Every structure is written in structure tokens, then in C-alpha cells.
Amino acid sequence: MAKRVVLEIKSGYKVYGVKKIEDLQEKRIVPKMIIRRRLTRNAKIMLYLADMCGFEGGKIVYASAFGELQSTVGITDAILNKTQISPTLFQNSVYNSAPSYFSLLNGDKDEIITISSGMNSSKDALKTAALQSLVSGEDVLCVATECLDIENIEDVNSCTKYLEAGAGVVLRVIAEKEDAKELGDYKEDGVIESLNDLMQVVNLYNDGTKKIALYL
Amino acid sequence: MQKTGNEMIKAFVNNYASESCAGDTKNLMHSIYNHKTGITLDKTYMQDTQVGLGMMKYDDFFELLHKVVDDVLQKSNLDNFHDTLLIVGSSVGGMKESEGHYFRDKNYKNIDPDRHAISVVAQSLDDMFHFVSNRSISTACTSSANALLLAKRLINVGAYDNILVVGADALCYTTVCGFYALSVLSCDVCKPFDEAREGMNVSEAIGAILLQNKQSEDSVELVGVGASSDAYHMTNPDPSASGAIKSMQNALEDAKLKPQDIDYINAHGTGTLANDTVEAFGVEKLFGSDVCMSSTKAITGHTLGAAAAIEAIISCEVIKHSLIPSQANLQKAQNQNVNVLKQNKKQDVKYVLSNSFAFGGNNTSVIFKKV
Numbered sequence: 001m002a003k004r005v006v007l008e009i010k011s012g013y014k015v016y017g018v019k020k021i022e023d024l025q026e027k028r029i030v031p032k033m034i035i036r037r038r039l040t041r042n043a044k045i046m047l048y049l050a051d052m053c054g055f056e057g058g059k060i061v062y063a064s065a066f067g068e069l070q071s072t073v074g075i076t077d078a079i080l081n082k083t084q085i086s087p088t089l090f091q092n093s094v095y096n097s098a099p100s101y102f103s104l105l106n107g108d109k110d111e112i113i114t115i116s117s118g119m120n121s122s123k124d125a126l127k128t129a130a131l132q133s134l135v136s137g138e139d140v141l142c143v144a145t146e147c148l149d150i151e152n153i154e155d156v157n158s159c160t161k162y163l164e165a166g167a168g169v170v171l172r173v174i175a176e177k178e179d180a181k182e183l184g185d186y187k188e189d190g191v192i193e194s195l196n197d198l199m200q201v202v203n204l205y206n207d208g209t210k211k212i213a214l215y216l
Numbered sequence: 217m218q219k220t221g222n223e224m225i226k227a228f229v230n231n232y233a234s235e236s237c238a239g240d241t242k243n244l245m246h247s248i249y250n251h252k253t254g255i256t257l258d259k260t261y262m263q264d265t266q267v268g269l270g271m272m273k274y275d276d277f278f279e280l281l282h283k284v285v286d287d288v289l290q291k292s293n294l295d296n297f298h299d300t301l302l303i304v305g306s307s308v309g310g311m312k313e314s315e316g317h318y319f320r321d322k323n324y325k326n327i328d329p330d331r332h333a334i335s336v337v338a339q340s341l342d343d344m345f346h347f348v349s350n351r352s353i354s355t356a357c358t359s360s361a362n363a364l365l366l367a368k369r370l371i372n373v374g375a376y377d378n379i380l381v382v383g384a385d386a387l388c389y390t391t392v393c394g395f396y397a398l399s400v401l402s403c404d405v406c407k408p409f410d411e412a413r414e415g416m417n418v419s420e421a422i423g424a425i426l427l428q429n430k431q432s433e434d435s436v437e438l439v440g441v442g443a444s445s446d447a448y449h450m451t452n453p454d455p456s457a458s459g460a461i462k463s464m465q466n467a468l469e470d471a472k473l474k475p476q477d478i479d480y481i482n483a484h485g486t487g488t489l490a491n492d493t494v495e496a497f498g499v500e501k502l503f504g505s506d507v508c509m510s511s512t513k514a515i516t517g518h519t520l521g522a523a524a525a526i527e528a529i530i531s532c533e534v535i536k537h538s539l540i541p542s543q544a545n546l547q548k549a550q551n552q553n554v555n556v557l558k559q560n561k562k563q564d565v566k567y568v569l570s571n572s573f574a575f576g577g578n579n580t581s582v583i584f585k586k587v
Binding site for chain 1: 301307309311314315318319322323324325327329330332333334335336338339349350351352353354355356362366369370372373374375376389390393394395396397398399443444445446447448449450451458459462574575576577578
């Protein structure tokens with residue numbers, strides 16, 4: 001059995017929208033338009049979640065099962081149609097774009113890890129955030145987002161109602177082992193499975209649970 | 217198991233296997249020491265333009281992936297991987313297959329989302345070998361470096377006894393055409409650190425490394441890992457090299473070493489103007505002009521998410537051969553204040569540092585130790 005650790009949940013927030021999450025407070029969080037217009041949807045949601053969690057900098061573990069689909073589709077369309085690929089589209093297509101924009105905007109020079117473990121993405125992100133906190137003794141932002149709102153997504157999606165969703169928590173490993181809540185199987189209705197574990201932690205936090213236990 | 221001074225459990229590289237455009241590990245090292253590049257000049261992905269690419273020979277990428285991982289299992293002291301954690305680093309995942317469907321059908325109907333995702337590499341290996349658990353990391357060109365970083369830390373804290381790190385990326389239109397759009401591809405074999413370099417070669421590769429908490433006869437220790445973020449630009453490295461320096465410093469600190477302890481730096485060295493200028497400047501500032509440095513990407517090309525796994529294997533081989541590889545395709549180094557080797561150098565190699573840098577200013581350095 002892998003090592004068990006107990007984490008204090010210091011803050012948490014979740015958000016989702018059927019097609020698009022409406023108010024991500026982009027102008028307040030990213031005042032400079034020149035940067036704001038380059039951000040991916042995942043980056044905007046991730047920045048919003050970090051802001052709502054009161055996280056200003058430090059170690060980040062970000063997760064997404066499908067990453068920057070909109071950028072990827074833009075690139076493949078350009079290749080198919082023999083048009084020029086936008087360099088911004090390509091630089092935004094990597095899975096670590098969202099937390100990299102956070103780093104850029106907040107001057108965060110700390111470690112950033114991006115997990116993409118399919119439907120276990122937020123579960124593995126929590127384990128990785130726990131490891132990062134254990135070895136550093138620091139708070140870690142663990143955040144996951146999915147943006148599936150691309151044209152004709154219905155070709156491959158029939159069960160996810162909320163095409164944009166995300167959840168984030170700030171965690172720290174603590175020594176006290178008592179009264180920590182173990183995570184169980186959980187399904188957030190209408191939300192892609194990859195976000196379930198983080199959604200569960202945010203829900204526990206909102207219900208008053210401040211300590212969780214998990215295995216690295 | 218062996219513990220370090222502060223009771224951390226040590227992480228040993230006990231077995232590995234690889235495939236790249238320069239062949240398996242044995243052929244790769246022969247190519248590196250003899251400057252025989254695996255790069256070919258090709259128009260497959262860019263119909264109007266010839267670029268240098270590192271292409272492997274295979275019918276099915278996943279069959280080759282299984283073969284590489286099976287090689288590691290056969291050489292290991294394990295009967296199976298049922299008690300082994302799998303950590304995969306990949307930047308492409310199943311993109312190659314998705315592109316094939318989309319370009320043919322012009323719709324998504326035959327794309328399987330599970331086979332499109334980054335996690336398809338781990339899932340495919342798990343279906344074949346049944347690991348105790350698996351996870352996937354995608355931080356662009358540092359993906360397998362961060363897989364190594366997490367693997368070392370998980371062993372250090374006693375969470376796992378055996379971890380298989382796999383770096384795997386296949387060539388696809390998105391990456392080749394995307395890097396072309398950034399104007400960083402070379403139409404020839406790349407020339408890392410050369411003053412006349414023109415850019416990088418996109419490549420594909422698979423590297424698999426078994427890390428264990430017990431030393432074996434042929435072990436190399438993964439003794440230090442460090443990471444940082446530039447917080448500067450999405451694709452260009454910080455010209456002050458502060459992010460690159462910080463990741464190298466963090467790795468040295470983790471290994472409890474001083475810069476002068478390092479015998480060889482296996483550089484990220486992509487051959488792009490920006491990367492090589494900044495990396496050489498960072499090495500100059502932190503290490504001075506004595507430490508030997510070269511980039512093996514003139515042989516393998518830039519294998520993206522697999523690069524750090526391939527270069528970790530090269531670093532271990534350099535330690536075992538006691539032979540530091542010189543820089544292929546070098547006429548005159550741009551930075552004369554760093555020691556980019558012109559001839560292979562026979563010497564006892566105790567410590568090798570390997571750098572990986574990625575989009576988003578994501579930097580990771582790892583250090584290997586002779587045991």
C-alpha cells in the first residue's frame with residue numbers, strides 16, 4: 001500500500017457552465033488586454049479558480065484530461081485547409097498552458113506539474129499535490145479544468161452536460177492524522193469524470209471538512 | 217533499501233531500454249560517440265519544405281512501446297510489474313491517430329477520446345503489463361523530466377519500491393507543422409551551440425527507465441532533481457537564464473553537490489537560437505568554463521516529451537562508459553566561455569546533470585551519480 005498522508009484543505013472553489021462559464025472576472029484578474037486576449041479558456045478558468053482560492057504563487061499541480069482542445073482543433077483545421085498556423089495557437093496547445101499563464105501573470109517561478117491521466121486526472125493531481133507538499137512543507141494549488149466547447153463536440157461527447165468546468169483547492173500536508181476524511185467514489189452530475197475527485201474535495205470543504213487523507 | 221543522510225530512501229536507475237531514430241540504446245550510444253546522426257531530411261509533413269526529422273521505423277507505435285517496456289522487464293529482477301508504479305511523460309499522446317481520422321473523415325466521429333488523450337500511452341502499457349497504478353504527465357518538452365522528478369520523490373518518501381518512468385512521443389503533423397509556424401525548424405541536421413545553427417529537428421522516441429529503492433549490480437543513482445518556472449514568456453526562455461539556473465541549482469541542492477562536482481552536462485541544446493544562447497549563458501554563470509557539455513540532439517533530434525527519458529538513459533550510459541560525448545555538428549561554438557566538447561573525453565564520470573526546458577518556461581534538471 002502506498003504511503004498515506006493527511007492534508008489540510010485551506011481553500012476550495014468549483015465552477016461549471018453548460019457551454020461556457022459566464023463570469024470569470026477576466027478584466028479584474030488580467031487587466032492587460034494584450035495578455036488577456038491570448039489566454040486559452042482553460043487558462044481563464046484556472047486563473048479564476050486560483051483567484052477564488054486566494055492563491056498568489058507557489059507550487060502548482062494542474063490537471064486536464066483533454067488539455068487545450070480549442071487550440072489543437074485550430075491547428076489541425078489549418079493543416080487540413082492548408083492555411084497558416086498561428087504561432088499563438090501552437091504555443092497555447094500544450095497541456096501546461098494554463099498554469100504557465102498563471103506563472104507569467106503572477107511572477108510565479110516555482111515548480112509546475114501538469115497531470116493528464118485521462119479520467120483519473122484530478123485524482124492523480126491530488127496525489128501529486130500531496131507529494132509536492134510533503135517534500136516541500138509548503139501550500140500547493142491543485143487545480144483541474146476541462147474545456148470541451150468545440151464545434152461538433154457532439155460527434156464524440158454524449159454524456160458530459162457541462163462543457164466547461166473546473167475545481168481548485170489549496171492543500172498542505174499536516175502531521176495530525178486523526179479525523180481526516182478518506183475520499184470515496186464520487187460523481188458530480190453532468191461534469192466530466194476527470195474532475196470528480198477535485199469536485200469531491202471542494203464539496204467536502206464547502207460542507208465543513210478541513211482534513212482529507214489520501215495515498216500517494 | 218539504502219537511505220541518505222537525512223533518512224530519505226535512495227532512487228536507483230536499475231534498468232532501461234530505448235528506441236529513437238538512432239536505434240536502440242546500444243546503437244544510439246555508438247551513433248553519439250561516432251557522430252552518426254539519426255536525422256533524415258524529409259518532406260512527409262511539410263509538402264513544400266524539407267526539414268530535418270528524427271523518424272523511427274515501426275508499423276505500430278504502441279507495439280514498439282510494448283517491446284521497449286518488455287525489454288526493461290526482461291532485464292530487471294522483477295517477474296512482472298504488478299507492484300510497480302508507471303509514470304508516463306508525453307506531450308503528444310494519441311494525437312497521431314486522431315489526426316489520421318480527422319484528415320481522412322473531416323469529422324471527429326471515428327476519434328476515440330480515450331485514444332486521443334495523453335493517457336493513451338499509460339493505458340496501453342497498463343493493459344499489457346498491469347501496473348499497480350499509473351499516471352501521466354504532460355508539461356511539453358519537460359514531460360519525462362518531471363516524471364523522473366516525481367518518481368525520485370515518491371521513492372525518497374517510501375511511497376513505492378519500483379517505478380517505471382516512460383517517455384514516449386510519436387511524430388505527428390501538429391508538432392512538426394506547429395514548430396514550423398514558430399520558425400524554429402532546421403532544414404538540415406541541427407547544430408546545437410554552433411554559431412551558425414538554424415533551428416531544431418522534431419523527432420520521436422520511446423525511453424523506459426526502471427527506478428528502484430534497492431541498488432543492483434549495474435545501478436546508477438538518480439541523486440538530484442530540481443525544477444523552476446521562468447515566468448517570462450510562453451515560448452522564449454528568459455534571457456537572464458534565471459529559470460534555467462534555478463532548476464540546475466535546485467537539482468544540485470537536492471543532490472547536496474556543488475557546481476564543480478558535475479563532470480558532464482547533457483544539455484537541452486535544441487539547436488534553436490534562443491534556447492542554446494540562454495542555456496549556455498546559464499551554464500557559464502553557474503558552472504564557469506570547466507564543466508564538459510554537449511547536446512545529443514544532433515543525433516536524436518528533439519524527441520519532445522520523450523527527450524528527458526532518452527537523455528537520462530544517455531547520461532547513465534556516459535557514466536558506465538566513462539566516456540563523455542563530444543558535440544556533433546559543431547564548427548565553432550557561439551559561447552566561447554563554456555566547454556562544449558569537440559572531442560570525446562575518456563575520464564571517470566561521477567556526476568552527470570541533464571537539462572530539459574519547455575514551453576511555458578517549465579524547467580527541470582536531473583543529476584545522476586556513479587555508484
